Amino acid sequence: MYTTDGLVLRSKPFGENDRLITLLTPEEGRITVVAKGGRSLKSGSLPATQLFSYGNYEISHRGDYKWIRGASVLRQFPAMTADIAKVSLASYFASVADELSGENEEGGEILRLILNSYHALDTGIRPDGQIKAAFELRAAAMSGFMPELSSCRGCRRESAEVMYLDVMNGRLLCDDCMRRAALISAKEKAASEDIREAEIFLPLSPSVTAAMRYVLNAGEGRFLAFSLDISELPGFCRAAETYLLSHIGHGFDTLEFYKTVKD
Numbered sequence: 001m002y003t004t005d006g007l008v009l010r011s012k013p014f015g016e017n018d019r020l021i022t023l024l025t026p027e028e029g030r031i032t033v034v035a036k037g038g039r040s041l042k043s044g045s046l047p048a049t050q051l052f053s054y055g056n057y058e059i060s061h062r063g064d065y066k067w068i069r070g071a072s073v074l075r076q077f078p079a080m081t082a083d084i085a086k087v088s089l090a091s092y093f094a095s096v097a098d099e100l101s102g103e104n105e106e107g108g109e110i111l112r113l114i115l116n117s118y119h120a121l122d123t124g125i126r127p128d129g130q131i132k133a134a135f136e137l138r139a140a141a142m143s144g145f146m147p148e149l150s151s152c153r154g155c156r157r158e159s160a161e162v163m164y165l166d167v168m169n170g171r172l173l174c175d176d177c178m179r180r181a182a183l184i185s186a187k188e189k190a191a192s193e194d195i196r197e198a199e200i201f202l203p204l205s206p207s208v209t210a211a212m213r214y215v216l217n218a219g220e221g222r223f224l225a226f227s228l229d230i231s232e233l234p235g236f237c238r239a240a241e242t243y244l245l246s247h248i249g250h251g252f253d254t255l256e257f258y259k260t261v262k263d
Ligand SMILES: [Zn+2]
Pocket: 152, 153, 154, 155, 156, 157, 173, 174, 175, 176, 177, 178
């Protein structure tokens, strides 16, 4: 038997009255454990086995499974779980963490990202959209897709009226360089029948560019400590979501669901 801290990412019925739980842990990454229903679990353990609880778990191996013998809550997010939009967003974050974490590999970094994001959703210190976009950018960077946003990749200029995010290459192009690149690519297209790789260029305002730079360079507990004008939020959200999903290579049902319930 051993103990580990962990966050309940998923929970589903298993057998007659047990539950199969996916825990995100610092040392072992994502692990699947069985929580016995009813009396077999130590009393007081039940709250720590609920979805999105962060707790400490006593785990033992028996047969093909790991079993939770007892558990205690370290942190819950009551305001987050009571709000349909916030809890839907929490499910999307859990899907992303599930996708980006592995079994038996270190999971501390993604775990701290998701806990910080849940804390922000729970306390409501930032708009949900800002938390979502910041989470997505940090998650993308963490999984090996850190974009290079310090300057235009063409002329090295650091700011412009509009910067374009070259999503697949994780680079910026200023509007002048973008126009030049578009001319060249039109000529190339005319000269060749090759099907070019899908390219996505998203226009970013100076505020959105600054917000993305901040989020990607901030310390672990500080990545949400910035404010963005509400009018800039849609552009920030679009860039972050497109960036993450393009690199993961697919969408998420939990994200689609969140979009149907957010106001
Ligand atoms: Zn340029």
